[in-house]
Amino acid sequence: MSNRRVRVRFAPSPTGPLHMGGVRTALYNYLFAKKHGGDFILRVEDTDQTRLVSSAEQYIIDALNWCGISPDEGQSVGGNFGPYRQSDRKHLYRDYADKLIASGHAYYAFDTAEDLDRVRVMAKKAGTPNWQYNNITRSQMKNSLTLPEAETKARLEAGEPYVIRIKLPRNEEVKFEDLIRGWVSVNTNNMDDKVLFKSDGMPTYHLANIVDDHLMEISHVIRGEEWLPSAPLHILLYQYFGWESTRPQFAHLPLLLKPDGNGKLSKRDGDRLGFPVFPLQWTDPETGNISSGYREQGYFKEAFVNMLAFLGWNPGTEQELFSLNDLIESFSLERVNKAGAKYDHDKTKWFNQQYLRNYSDAQLADLLLPTLEKNQISATPAFVEGVVALIKERAYFVEDIFTEGAYLFSAPSEYDEKTLKKKWNADARAHVENLAELFANLSSFTAEDLENCFKNYLEAKETGFGKVGPGFRLAVTGKGMGPSMFEICALLGKEETLKRMQHSLEKLPA
């Protein structure tokens, strides 16, 4: 058992886009697999045909690929344990359900959905809020345990719809050791006879999940805490199938919580609180609604992954910046927290800023190209790199470099009103005029030259930086704030700088 090859699976249901909680579950599975030299499998659990969203499966694959945590096995990449889509495995499950019936651990139930609704409503009226189909109530229902054998047989042969339910024992303690939570135990009296096989011929999650994990030789089931309540049921299934010796170990992850109010982060929270909940942008195929994604918002996948990894896990050191390889090296389930974690968007932005700074100017210039193209701006690579160097430390996103430094690419068409009002006067105008003249005579136009020239001017005029600087900046950039003016002018070059200064004198009030 301990020598068993590590094989983990991420098993989403393709009912929509994967949200960041799902991505984190996938990430932890991936990290655990890679840490132990094992396999990371993507299994699509599409047993609920009514909730299926056709484009969801591809979205899930795209999202994992973007994050750099592509599966080793799956429908799209192949593998020796396929098919990896449960609807393609449909033929497999019935036999297992039958085995359970044969061994007395499951039974046929003929109660219709309407029957069950009625019973639940009545029970509620009688003061029982959650009626369950269990080892007591099943005696009053229509199933192969209560019906005469001949009638069961007749109904089956007549093609009457039925489901197969697990038959839980009375008053039995089910215990298992969770890798994150330790011993968890539940009494079967508090569990119900879950449906294993639906009337549409599909297995439910519970059956398909156990059968597939077994067949695919899964060694560790790492999934969200929402599955903790049904884990005992799964334990029992392994027991009834006689698969206890190869039963995977369980690890139930803490949930990602909404930053405001209560509850777990859900798909419906997309953009509601001013941040995406999806890794990639998603267009709802029915409504056409678009939900934003981290990728399209300009987040680096490294930052996104790093941030997600830290929501529920930490290395125990003070290091916070981890590449995917660093994460693989450091990850362990023992260091995963038990309590749910609230998502913090500020921290996510901070992570992105950190990664942005780790890129070289040349790399960032490259990344900026599409944005420039979109805005129909052409500039030499050297110039773009110069802009990056000047602006990058005030940027969180690549795109910020453009929005913050737009005035470097094209001369200002408007001038900041506040600065205009406060700093532009006859003196400022005269200073710009004088400086333009001095600059025109410079043979070398480096930041250093400009600074010297500027400072000499200040001395000559016996004035301070504060009297001249703001007007000068306004004239050249149209802004009231920004990086060093000397750096800016040096980057723009003599011709452009002078042109802008002249232009401002014509355009700004006298």
Add this chain to the structure above:
RNA sequence: GGCCCCUUCGUCUAUCGGUUAGGACGCCAGGUUUUCAUCCUGGAAAGAGGAGUUCGAUUCUCCUAGGGGCUGCCA
């Protein structure tokens, strides 16, 4: 309501019986900067409450409270 899980600064977290309870984000103040951003320095900020075990509990146990999950022929 029932069952299960959880509980350290606002948030993410460190601490595996003895610490001035540490770090990060955010926030505030000061410094650097012509300005803004960056950067630097500093600051405010936490063991839910109550019992017990122990020489000693944030750490172990129990109770209470609070939070979360589940309670479907959904996953």
